[in-house]
Amino acid sequence: AQSVSQHNHHVILSEAASLELGCNYSYGGTVNLFWYVQYPGQHLQLLLKYFSGDPLVKGIKGFEAEFIKSKFSFNLRKPSVQWSDTAEYFCAVNARTGRRALTFGSGTRLQVQP
Amino acid sequence: DAEITQSPRHKITETGRQVTLACHQTWNHNNMFWYRQDLGHGLRLIHYSYGVQDTNKGEVSDGYSVSRSNTEDLPLTLESAASSQTSVYFCASSENLAGGGTDTQYFGPGTRLTVL
Numbered sequence: 001a002q003s004v005s006q007h008n009h010h011v012i013l014s015e016a017a018s019l020e021l022g023c024n025y026s027y028g029g030t031v032n033l034f035w036y037v038q039y040p041g042q043h044l045q046l047l048l049k050y051f052s053g054d055p056l057v058k059g060i061k062g063f064e065a066e067f068i069k070s071k072f073s074f075n076l077r078k079p080s081v082q083w084s085d086t087a088e089y090f091c092a093v094n095a096r097t098g099r100r101a102l103t104f105g106s107g108t109r110l111q112v113q114p
Numbered sequence: 115d116a117e118i119t120q121s122p123r124h125k126i127t128e129t130g131r132q133v134t135l136a137c138h139q140t141w142n143h144n145n146m147f148w149y150r151q152d153l154g155h156g157l158r159l160i161h162y163s164y165g166v167q168d169t170n171k172g173e174v175s176d177g178y179s180v181s182r183s184n185t186e187d188l189p190l191t192l193e194s195a196a197s198s199q200t201s202v203y204f205c206a207s208s209e210n211l212a213g214g215g216t217d218t219q220y221f222g223p224g225t226r227l228t229v230l
Contacts, residue, residue, distance in 0.1 A: 004156075032217055043204065044157075044221040051217070090156055094217065100145050100164070100208060101172060102219060104156035 002027040004091050006105035013081050014113050021076040021108050023065075023091035030096040033074040035065055038107075039087045047089070050074065061085070086112045116141040120205050120222040128230055133192040135225050137205030145208040146188040147219065148172075148180065150201040157204060163188055195229045202226050 007022040025031065035047040048059025055067040065076045074091060088109050092102040118139040127133050139146065144165045149157040149172075159172030161180040169180050177199060179191045192199055203226075206219040 006156075009154075034218075036221075043223045044206075046218055046220075049218060092157075099162075099170075100217060101147050101159045101162045102149075102157070102206075104149075104158070106154055106156040 002031070002093055002095065002103040004093055004103055004105035006089075006091055006108050008108045009106070010109045010111070012111045012113065015083055016080050017112075019076070019078040019081045019085070019110070021089055021091075021110070023074045023076065023105060024072050025074065025091075025093045025103075026072065027093065027095065031093045032096060033065075033067060034092040034094075034102065035059065035063070035074070035076050036090045036092060037087045038090065044090065047076070081110075081112050083112050083114045086110060118205060118207055118220055118222040120203075120225050122225060123223065124226045124228075126228045126230065127195050129195060129197060131195050133195050133227065135190045135192075135203055135205075135227070137188050137190065137222060138186055139205075139207040139220075139222075140186065141207055141209075141220065142185060143207035143209050143220075144185065145219075146182070147206045147208075148178070148188065148190045149204045149206065150174065150199075151204060151224070152201050160190065160203075161188075192227075195227075197229050200227060200229045 003026045005024045033050040036044040050067045058064045091105040121136045147162040148160040163182040205222040208219045
């Protein structure tokens with residue numbers, strides 16, 4: 001079975017600060033990796049995804065993530081956050097074969113102070 | 115534009131009542147999923163379907179059922195609502211990989227269910 005760990009449950013940053021959110025997964029096979037964002041009162045939106053190829057993937061709104069296979073990690077980064085980035089961020093994984101459903105981490109609540 | 119909708123958006127019900135949450139997608143996706151979101155747990159899988167007449171249990175399926183009679187809809191039924199089922203419910207869909215799909219899931223706006 002897969003599992004996903006997000007180490008930071010609540011992060012508070014000032015505008016223009018750099019962001020890194022940790023995500024580690026546990027699974028013995030090949031996986032697809034995702035970061036979703038949920039703005040207050042809204043549904044989940046895809047930020048970025050990794051299926052194969054370049055382990056550094058770029059998503060929307062200036063976010064990027066790096067897949068490090070040896071560390072089973074897929075950390076999310078942004079060089080300079082904005083107040084509008086205040087949201088909850090979820091890392092998710094599914095196996096490359098078999099069940100298509102996602103396994104989610106518990107989420108990280110990001111609060112950006114102006 | 116294709117979309118995925120859920121109804122109702124908010125529901126208050128009483129313990130023991132049967133409740134059905136609707137999910138409708140116009141993406142023509144084969145795969146559909148139901149998750150529940152609870153504080154500290156992220157999203158957890160309730161049921162999923164790979165196509166018409168196909169349904170499968172997820173990690174937290176007890177007390178829930180689904181049926182898939184067409185491509186567009188996957189209603190979620192709580193047979194006898196319990197207070198532990200108070201949660202926010204999200205429906206999602208994704209393309210069939212065999213058809214060249216990207217495996218990206220698209221989520222509906224959610225249904226907030228309160229069981230009193």
